[in-house]
Amino acid sequence: MLPEIDEAFAEAFGLHEGGVSKLREEVRASMEREAQQAIRNRVKTQVFDALARENAVDLPKSLVDEQVQELQLDLLRRSGREAKDASQLPPREPFEEPARRRVLLGLLIGELVRRENLQVEREKVMERLEEVASAYPNAEEVRAAYLQSPDALRQIEQSVLEDQVVDWIAAQAQVTDKPVSFAELTGFKSAA
Template sequence: MQFTVTTTAGLERRIEVQIPSTRVAGEVDRRLRDLTKTANVRGFRKGKVPLAVIKQQYGGQVHGDAVSELIRQGYSDAVNKENLRPASNPRIEPIQMEPGSDLKFAAVIEVMPEVSVKPVESMQIERPTAEVTEADIDVMLESMRRQRVSYEAVDRPAQKGDRVVVDFAGRVDGVAFEGGTGTDMAVVIGAGRAIADFENALIGMSKGETKTAPVKFPDNYGAKELAGKNAEFDLTAKTVEGEVLPVVDDAFSQAFGIAEGGVAALRVEVRKSMERELAQAIRNKLRTQVFEALQRDNQIDLPNSLVDEQIQQLQIDLLQRMGREDMSQMPPRDPFVEPARRRVALGLLIGEIARREKLQADREKLFARLEEVAAAYPNPEEVKRAYLQNQDAMRQIETAVIEDLAVDWVLGKAAVTDRPTSFTELTGFGRQG
């Protein structure tokens, strides 16, 4: 077998392979002789079919199968002898395939780039530092109260935070539009679930009152035919209800699973949960900084095939999150190009660090990460079983562990300075506006 490897562009390689006709003929003959032992041909006993009959009936198919196998072997041998690292499956281009002649073909591939990670000692990383305060816990408890808000009728005009049950009929340029009429719709003023002008128009209305109010649809409104349009709505307030928040007491604590210890025990559990969230937020900030710095300091040629695979995976992920299965509804690829390139580059850099520093996701680390993932669900044992039965899911766990090890390695060498901050700044919880 003879072959040549040519660099056609960037990471693309063209491998041209020539396999002697004698080897092709030998492979075809071997397969034909094997077939004489197993073929069922009318008029002949099994295993007694003459070779000439087998050639007549199966010669074309056998030649095709032999060529396919020789192409596979020839490509594999060339890749191994040249120490190539394919990033994609080969695109096979036939050159000469006729029976009786040498087999010639080309295999076009992309190869993995050479990856070198620069020293990280000069990398500047800010480590956020914060603690969960009693005030943070108070804000969290207030949020928990709002999870259990109820409403009761009030004899006064509606104000922000009230729930108004309303009948409505809307018009644009004096013409009713689809979805613009409804009855008994409950609207919490200020919750942002309805158009802002619509919610604000309910402020000051009393039970039984009717009014006509101008409402402007936002420019980014979902129904494009209404986006940015000015409308008028006839509104009738059926009921006005004020919010009632539960008292934080023993009964409230029990509603959140605290069987003993009352409010004090609830605050302890809330603190533990918030401290876990804070630790994860700090970790995420550090990971983001490390990843961004690695990609900024280390430019890599990226195989288009890997980027295309990642784009498709991101498209499928979004499609699934939208609850759709029809591949014809796949979102456009353009918004995913840069995120895909970042993911591929980061994967190559992390892989190089792991290889060079011999970072491994051993069994103990894998199961520790699996425990963390499962703990976020109501049924952790079921989640763990599901992961353990899914190789792709466990590969994701392994990737996450390797990423963590690489981040720890970088943080151990980089210039890390602490920056005091707060639970609210790090998590966004409790932030106003």
């Protein structure tokens, strides 16, 4: 049985002012952010898939090897483990294709950025930072943490630059919009 959506329900989510209407606003804003992010990710994936498919090149083995190792180490870090030497790394094979793709896309994106003189737009970086921070209840703290961490800010800058590359490629390509539902876009299944 689902709870009644009333003032007490809204307060349970930390909304002491505005009640149910404020809760609805926040849920709507959250869903809109999620939908925009899902659209951005889907378009980026489609553009990068096409870019990789249309630009098969021989990749430097050293770059692929480096990327394989980075993916292996990342898996270990995420699982809370550490490798003291190469024998403790996970098997190489599952990482080969993702590493090749990363290297290929990195080279292609780098060349596009250079050739088209694309530069990270500071305003877009700040917009993205605001978008990321607004997803947290302690948005000010999150914003400050990103601004104080060069690595974290660099990740946002890289993401914005990738989006600018995607926008540039999409502007050059024939694009067909396809309407999709929120559930299709986000993979969200209704409880009904």
